[in-house]
Amino acid sequence: MKGRVIMKAKIVYASLTGNDEDIADMLEEDLQDYGFETDSSDVSFADASEYEDADLCIFITYTYGEGTMTDDLADFYDQLKDIDLNGKAFAVMGSGDKTYGEHFCENVFDFEKAFKKCGAKEITAPVTIENAPDDDDIALIDQAAKEMNEKLNG
Numbered sequence: 001m002k003g004r005v006i007m008k009a010k011i012v013y014a015s016l017t018g019n020d021e022d023i024a025d026m027l028e029e030d031l032q033d034y035g036f037e038t039d040s041s042d043v044s045f046a047d048a049s050e051y052e053d054a055d056l057c058i059f060i061t062y063t064y065g066e067g068t069m070t071d072d073l074a075d076f077y078d079q080l081k082d083i084d085l086n087g088k089a090f091a092v093m094g095s096g097d098k099t100y101g102e103h104f105c106e107n108v109f110d111f112e113k114a115f116k117k118c119g120a121k122e123i124t125a126p127v128t129i130e131n132a133p134d135d136d137d138i139a140l141i142d143q144a145a146k147e148m149n150e151k152l153n154g
């Protein structure tokens with residue numbers, strides 16, 4: 001069998017009540033099934049420079065307080081400003097609550113913009129989920145992983 005390059009996916013997630021951690025776990029499992037080498041960290045213990053070793057950079061986040069970033073998110077957001085992710089793929093996902101109207105999943109979109117500024121190329125559309133992922137949301141996560149696989153390993 002020809003040696004295939006193993007793609008590395010780095011997942012960073014921000015989760016206080018577990019919804020985004022669940023999303024991160026599901027996506028990580030999917031990517032492992034597709035042969036990615038994965039590494040997943042809670043944002044409080046991660047440094048944005050860890051994306052420099054990855055082919056695929058993933059950020060999964062809550063949104064609290066009408067889009068105002070928690071300290072953990074703001075620190076990571078600032079770190080991203082100093083990182084060059086040219087040549088890498090990125091994807092963002094997250095859980096929010098539609099009762100927050102225009103602020104629904106606002107931090108997901110904040111980070112989408114931040115990754116673009118780092119030079120990374122968006123590989124899948126943002127997946128936004130209402131609170132805990134249900135079966136339809138799980139299908140969206142699976143579909144995103146499938147697209148990531150097709151684009152990077154296909």
Ligand SMILES: Cc1cc2nc3c(=O)[nH]c(=O)nc-3n(C[C@H](O)[C@H](O)[C@H](O)COP(=O)(O)O)c2cc1C
Nearest residue numbers: 015016017018019020062065066067096097104105
């Ligand atoms: C005080 C408070 C403020 C919130 N503000 C927002 C918000 O501005 N936008 C949003 O989409 N969701 C908001 N949410 C909903 C959470 O983002 C949502 O419950 C999410 O699933 C939490 O993710 P986690 O379980 O990973 O912490 C808020 C929830 C709480 C308790």
